[in-house]
Amino acid sequence: MKEMMTKKNIVNAIFIALFLVILFVPSAKAFLIQGLMEIGLFKPKTEPIAAETPSADLSGIKFEDKSGKVVDLGALKGKVIFINFWATWCPPCLAEMPSINKLYEQYKDDKDVVFIMVDADSDLVKSQKYMDARSYKMPVYSVASNIPETLFKGTLPTTIVFDKQGRLSYNESGAANYASSKFIEFIEQLKSLKI
Template sequence: MREMMTKKNIINAVFIALFLIILFVPSAKAFLMQGLMEIGLFKPRTEPIAAGTPPADLSGIKFEDKSGKTVDLGSLKGKVIFINFWATWCPPCLAEMPSINKLYEQYKSDKDVVFIMVDADSNLAKAQKYMDSRSYGMPVYSVASNIPENLFKGALPTTIVFDKQGRISYNESGAANYASSKFIEFIEQLKNLKI
């Protein structure tokens, strides 16, 4: 029995246990990813919009909140629109949520920036419970129409940002730190574009 309780075996057992926790517990995986975001990994790639890029036709793309209020993206022309597709069971989604909330807190009173957090499972009660448990104030929606595949291919998390003219300025899948100074500068550039 003493041979099994050597220092090396104990250390190996601890590493295996940590690996299994990270592998099978979404919140543990999200916590690890948040730490990696803090040290500079998972930066969103922001590039300027190519000159002459036509605006997308956003009318008819709809999302519904828990009270049944529907938002049509076409009605938001003239605003910067930040859309994030996520789910409560998705570790990368949970990992980026604090940074999105920080960005939201910075712009929540800005009438030129709109946030739409889309629960991919359309379980608004569960999604809102998650937001409330973390004291996040971001508005939660479910999909209320067809979403064009060029916007959302089904990967979680997916974040899309439209400029004031309705042009896709950012469309990436995977976790990112949206509270970074570079991304905030990107949002400011989009806000200052003339329509």
């Protein structure tokens, strides 16, 4: 018994326990990813839009909030549209949520920027409970139409940004720090584009 309680075995047991917690507890994995985001990993890759990039016809792509209000992307032309597909069970989704909330807080009163947080499970009660528990005020929606696979392939999290002309400006899967100065600068560039 004494041989099993050596320092090396105790350290190994602690390491294995931590690994298992990170592996099986979504909030622990999210916490680890958030820490990595803070030190500069998981930066969103923003690139300027080519002037000749055609506008997309976004009409018919719809999302519905918990009160039954339907938003059609086609009606949002002239606005920068930030869409995030996420789920409460997804650790990378939970990890990026504080940065998205920070970005949302910066633009929530800006009539030129729209946020659509899409619960991929369509369990608006559960996702709203998650938002409320963290005092996030971001609007939560479920999918109310077909989403073209060119936009969303099913990977969580996926973040999409359209410019004011309806051109796809950003489409990335995986966690990222959306409160970074580089991403805020990117949103500002999209806002300054002429319609």
